[in-house]
Amino acid sequence: MSDTPVPAIFYGHEDENPQNLFRNVEHYIYLNCITNEATKVIIFSTFISAGSEADSCGREEHIRAAMATVIAQKSKLEFQKELLALRLKDDKVGERITAAGVSMWSHLHYHSHLQKLVHDLGVANTPVFIHQVREALPRVIRDLTSPAPADWDVFLDKIKDADINIIQDKARWENGENEKAQNVRITILENQQDPMETLRLQMQCALINQLMQTPVVAMVAPQTRMYNTAQLSQNNPSTR
Structure with missing residues (x-):
């Protein structure tokens, strides 16, 4: 920083010049x-002389206008991020919600939230970011809009004017198809044997077969010699 x-x-x-x-x-x-x-505000204030004419001129119109311009420029990126992050949840399509008591x-x-963000971002008359927003919509709503609208007004009107009966019918069909697909996946998983378990059984069978084919070595019991006591006595001088 130095x-x-x-x-x-x-x-x-x-x-x-304040600019x-x-x-x-x-x-x-x-x-x-x-x-x-x-931190930015603190740093900015350190470059204004305390007790100077700048303390009062900060309330003048040309300073306020300049500050508003800087703030608006810094807010563009935030509006853009919020616009691209806005979502309509699939499980809420075709349902009523309560917002601010309404x-x-x-x-x-x-639609209301999206329209405000578009206005704040200043892109209402251009097709900027429409494709990204449209792709993030639930399929039920996305199918009711044009893939290449001329501008945001056209795109927003399609969402606002969508027939709720059509939306609900499509949502019910979509939920039914999703449930069927999920049941099929569950059935496949239930009927599908675990590959690790299959490998374990194969190794177990191979080991058993190997043990069965290995020749068994007979264990020979040690032989006990029988001696003639009389003969031992004759051969051993100490017993005479």
Whole structure:
């Protein structure tokens, strides 16, 4: 951070341009990889001379307008992230939900939220990000929209004007198909033998066959010799 050029202190004099202050501080924050918003505010305030004319001119219109421009520019990315992260859950399609005390169909609540984000992002008249948003929709709603709408207004109108009866019919059919597919998968898994268990049984059978084919070596019991006591006495001098 010591190698980064430090912005000059802003006093709010007539020959000072507030835009230069914003630009220099933004550049300083970027070079130092500062992402925490509270830290940014603190750093910004350190480059304004305390008790100077800048303390009062901060309330003037040209400073407020410049600040609003900077804030709006920084918010674009946040609006974009929120737009691409917005989801309509599959299990809520065709159902009513309550938001802020108001009951409405889930796709209309989604439409309202999406429309606001598009307006805040300023892309209502362009087809930017429509493809990504459409692909993230549940298939029931996605099939009711155009794959290549001219702009956001066309896309949003398709969602808003969708017939709830058609949505519910499609949702019921979709849920039924998903349940059938899930039951098929469960049946396959139940009928499918565990491959590790199969391997274990094969090894067990091979070991048994090997043991059965190995010749058995007979154990010969030690033979006991029988001696003639009389003969031993004759041959042993100590017994005479």
